[in-house]
Amino acid sequence: MIHSRRRITVIASLFGLFLLYHFVSIRSDLQQSYSYSSQNKRYDDCPPLPGVDDILVVMKTGVTEARDKVPVHFQTTLRCIPNFVIFSDFEEVIDGVRIYDALKNMDTEVKQTVPDFDIYNRLQEQGRSGLDSSDFADEDNSAIGKPNNPGWKLDKWKFLPMVQETLRHNNRAKWYVFMEADTYFSWPTLLQWLTHFDASKPHYIGTETQIADVIFAHGGSGFIVSNPAMQLVSDEYADRNIELNEYTDAHWAGDCVLGKVLADVNVPLHFSWPILQNSNVGELDEFTENFYRKPWCYPAAAFHHLSSQDIENLWVFERRRWTEKQKYLLLHGDVFKELIYPELTNSRNDWDNLADEEQPGSVSFPACQSLCAANADCMQFAVRESKCYLGKTPRLGVRKPNAHSGWQVNRIENMMHHVPSCSSPTWGN
Template sequence: MSPSIYKLAARGRWIALLAVLLFAGLIFRLWWSLRSPAIVQELPFTRVESKQNSTHSNHGGVVAGDDASKHQQSNSNASTVHCPDMPGMEDILVVLKTGVTEALNKVPAQLDTVLRCTPNFVIVSDYEEVIGGVRTVDVLRNVSDHIKQSQAEFDLYNRVQRGGRVALRPEDYGSDFNSQYGRQGNPGWMLDKWKFLPMIDAVLERQPTAKWFVFIEADTYLFWENLLAWVSKHDPSQPKYLGCQTAIGDNVFAHGGSGFVLSNPAMRKVSEHRKTHMSELEELTVREWAGDSVLGRVLKDVGVSLTWSWPMSQGKQLWDLDCFSEAYSRRAWCHPVVTFHHMTPIEVYDMWAFDQQWLDSHRSGTNTVLFRDIFVNLVLPEIGGVRNNWDNLSEDEVKDDKSPDHKFTAEECRERCKGKSDCLQYTHHPDGRCLASRGTMQGEPKVNVTSGWMIDRITAKMDEFGKCETVEYVL
C-alpha cells in the first residue's frame, strides 16, 4: 500500500473516532438533562414583560420588583398594568405554595398576574426548579430522612429528586375529586400536607423582617389592594392568624387554599415550637390528612388564636359564589374580597383583567372591591331569564306534597320558584328533579339542565342590601 493510501486510511480512522466521540458526547448530554432537575426558562404562554425588560430579580427564592414593573406593556393587549402603590407593601411577603405535578400548569398565570404586583414573594414547592425566571424552594428538604423513607406520600418526592420531571408518572397527577377527606386519589395533594410546617422556617429565613406573611396556593386569586387595606387595620407586632375558618373534628383552622395571613410574631412562635418538637410534629402530620389542620393545631398550642375571616378570605370560585350569603353574623355584600380559591389559570387571567379595569376606573376614589362589586360587574351580566344546558347550582329540592315522586317539567319548576316569595333561582334536571335557592349563583354549563333566575327579586335584593356606604372588615 502506498504512503498516500496509508495517510488516507489513517485520516479516515481519526474522522470515524471523532464522530464516535461527538455522538457519545451528545448521548451523555441528553442523559444528563433527563436525570437532572428540569430548568424551565421558556413557558408556553405570553408573558406580559419580556425577559430582557423584566424588573424581577431572583434572590434565593425571594423576588423583588421595582416601580418600573408597574408600567410594563402587555404583549397581548398592550394595556397598562396598574399595581397598587400603598405604604406597607414592602412589609409583606407573599408565599405561593405549589407542587411538581401542578406548577408548570398553574404558576405561570400567577407570575403573569398577581405576583407581578408583589414586591416580595417566594414560591415553595416539593421540587426545586426555575419557572419563568423564578427559582422554587424545596421546603421538604428538612423533613427527616426517616419520614421520607417510611411514608408512602414521599414516593413521588423521592422519585422526582432522583430522576427529575421525567420520573413523573401519569398516576402522579391523580384525580381532582375532592371528598370530605380531600383529594385522596391525588399523590401530589397527599404529599402537600408535609409542606405547611417546613415552609414556615423556610420563608422566615428568607425574609426575617417581614411584618406579614401571606400564604396562597397556585389556584388562589389575591386582591392586593384589599389585602393591604385589611392588614393595615391589624397590629403586626401581635401574634395574628387570619383566614377562612374550617374544621376537622374539634380543630378549627384557616383553610389553606382560601389563603391565610400570619404576623411575624406568630411565625416565630411556630418556628421556635417546631425546633423543640420536630419528631412529635412529624408524627402528628402522619396522623392528619390536611397540612393546614396541622399548622392550625400548632398555632393553637403556642397561643395564637384564629381570627375567623369569612367572607374576606374566600374558599369559593366566582361561579359558585353567592354574594348575598350570610354566615357567622356577617353578610358578604359589603365586605372586601381578598381571595378566591379553585381558580383555573384562565380564571386567574380573567379576574386579573377585571382587577386591572377596576383599578384603572377608580383612581380618583376608593378602589376597594366589595362582594357587591363582584356581583354587579361579573355575576349579574351572566344571569337572568332562562338558560338551557346550564346549572346555576340551586340546592333545595322541591317536592310535590300530593305526589312526592312527581317529576317536574322545567316550566313547572319555574312556577314553583315563582310561587315562593324567597326563591331567587331554580334548576331543572332531566330526571325531573326541581331545585330552588334563596341565594344567587352564576353556575356552570351542564348538558340537558335548565336554570332560571327571578331577576326582579334579585334586583330588589340588591336594593335591600344597598350600595355599601361603609366598607365592612373582619377585625
C-alpha cells in the first residue's frame, strides 16, 4: 500500500512537472510569437528615457521595401526601445526580428475579391518568389499618392487592422507611437512632449493633413494614439467592419481612413506641426513665417522621407549630443545650428538648396550669386537648368545632378543672432 502511494506520488509529481514544462513552453512560444522586446537590450549609448516602458512603437512597412529600409532601425531608432512591433503585408524574419502580417485576420472575402490584394495573395501562395519587377516599380508621389504602385495601393488597408493587431500584441501600453520605415524619432524629445498629455484620456496626436472634410494625422510623419483611443478605434472597426472596409476600398489614403474613424468616435486630432515633420532635414525651413507656428523654439521629435543613411546620420548626431554634451531635448533651432548651418557654403555643386523665387532669363552661377548679394533679403540662391532662383530663408536642400547652389553665410549667421534664445521649449499644447 505504501509502495502504491509512493508510486502515485511520484507519478503525480512527474505529471505536474510535465504540465509545468508544457505551460512554460506554450507561454514562451506565445511570448515569442507576439513579443521580441527582450531581444532589444539596453545599450550603454542609450540616453535616459523616462516613460519609455509606457510606449509601444509600431512600425509599418511593406514587403517591397522592408529588407532595404527596416534593418537600419535595429541599430538606430529601435536600439533603445524596449517594446516595439513591426507590421507589413508579409510575415517574415529580418535580421532575427519577426515582421508580422497586419492583414492576417481581416475579412477573408475582402482579401479574395478586392484587386488591391493581388500582390498580397501572391505572397501568401508563393512567398517572395511571387513578386515580379513591376511590384518594385516606383513612381513620384502625386496628389492621390502612387495609384500605379501595387504595394502602395495595398498599404491603405493596413491601418485599421493594424490597430487591432497592435492591441493583440500589447493592450496595456499607455501610448502607441506609429512610424514608417523612412521615419526617424528623437525619443528623449518625444517622451518629454508626451508628459504634457494625460494618457488615460483619448488622444490622437499628429501632423495635420486634410482630404475632403477629414482632418487626420499624416502617417509618414509619425503619430501617437493613447490606449483609450486605440480601444475605441478597435471596437468601432469590429462593429462597422463591412462599412469601413467599403469606405477604405473607395478611398486612397489609409491614414485618412484611420483619422475618419477617430473622428467618428469623437477623438479629434491634436495638431502637432512642426514637432512631427513631413520633411527630411534638407527640406526644413526653420525660419519660415508662412505657417501658424514658427519652428525655431519648437521641439523636433520626428522627420520623414529619410534614406537609411539619413536615419543613421541622425542617430549618430543625437548620440553625440547625448554622450558628449548631455543634451537630450532637440529643438528645431538646434537642428539648424548643429546640423544645417555647418553644411552651408558659398558654392556647392550638384546640389539644390530648394531656393524657389525664379528670376527672369538665363543666368550663370556667378550672375545668380550677384543677384542674391544685391538683394538684402536673399539668403540663398541656386541655378537649375540655367535658371536662377533666390530664397529668403536658408534650407540645406538635396543632392541633385547639374544643380549649383550657394548661401549668403554671413547673413545667415546674423539671422541666427536675431532669433529667440529659446530659454524654454514651445510645446504648442
